[in-house]
Amino acid sequence: MTFMLKRPGQVLWFAILGTIVLAAAATGGYALLAGHEHVYNVTRGVPWGILISNYVFMAVTCSGLCMISSLGHVFKFHNFEMISRRAILMAILCLLGGFFSIGMDLEHPLNMIYTLLTPNFSSAIWWMGTIYGCYLLVLLTEFYFLMTNNHKMSVITGTIGFLLAIAAPSVLGSVFGLTLARSFWHGAFLPVYIIITALVSGTSLITLVLYFHHTVLGIDFTKHEKGLIRLLGKILAMMLFILLFSVFWSGIVGLYGHEPGRYQPVMSLLTGSLSVDFWLFEILIGLALPLYLLMRHNRTPFGTMIASLLALVGMFVMRFDMTVGGQLYPMRAQAAELSNGLFTYIPSAGEITIVVGSIAFSVMVYTLAEKYLNLDVKVEGH
DSSP states (O other): OOOOTTSHHHHHHHHHHHHHHHHHHHHHHHHHHHOHHHHOOOOSSSOOOHHHHHHHHHHHHHHHHHHHHHHHHTTOOGGGGGGHHHHHHHHHHHHHHHHHHHHHHSSSTTHHHHHHHSOOTTOHHHHHHHHHHHHHHHHHHHHHHHHTTOHHHHHHHHHHHHHHHHHHHHHHHHHHHTOTTOTTTOSSHHHHHHHHHHHHHHHHHHHHHHHHHHHHHTOOOOHHHHHHHHHHHHHHHHHHHHHHHHHHHHHHHHHGGGOTTTHHHHHHHHTSTTHHIIIIIIIIIIIIHHHHHHHHHTTSHHHHHHHHHHHHHHHHHHHHHHHHHTTSSOSSOOGGGEETTEEOOOOOHHHHHHHHHHHHHHHHHHHHHHHHSOOOOOOTTO
């Protein structure tokens, strides 16, 4: 089912999204010409800012969407087959948005291609870029086979996609976890932690997409669709519980022993410059409220949608706090840039514009796909 673009509300919707995307592209172009130091607030002390955290958020969400989609056409949980096309399409668009974000963080975006062609097998960043590049090709191929109802090939590409959905975020986590100089990141926990958050953000996003698809078009939820949303809510609640315990023990490990480089960033989350992010957005909005709603209102699509929206906001802030928080403790004396012994970082207007633009791009292309492509999957027996 499609909608007509000529409706005034829809024209305004595309006008707003298009304007945001153009503003982001213009800002990125200006940053390349004028220099990042004039547009971005990253420094030598905090070289990875919100553009990197947004890339992590979108790339991880892509993997979560792929894992949820695989439950249908790969693992034959038939309820999930009805969202397979939408999930894979959103995975592709999230990854493209993430590539735009990280590309704008580089002073020379073409270096991404150069890096792929000049491999360093001991570099986690090279493995991350290579795997995500291959991952995008697999997702595009899988989406083609899903759209053409080639079930045999969609299972094959879906299986490969599922394996990459596990490998890609774990390798992305290793970019942080293998950084010996940053105690806050270093360790085997981060790759597993990122896979958990991938399922949270992927489940949340596909729930939002499914809910608003029906709401905008005025379609009533069928019995099976309501059942699917309840099932997505249960998966989300389970992953949020696991994530809550992960955050708790990560904090305990960071506080225990006052290890330099780990203790200080944890304290910045608990009582310092990132405490509002942590307590308000990560814990309350991202974990506690969604869990409460899912426990009380999981039977309604609206309650599950609100819980998913809150969880997605929490995951975005969690990615920001993880990326920035690990860089706050100085590795060398740079007193002029420090506040209370730690670096500070606040995203610039240009960085925020690029982040919002990367998200707007994904939303705009998805909305167009809803108009011109048949993303509905008829599940046998439903």
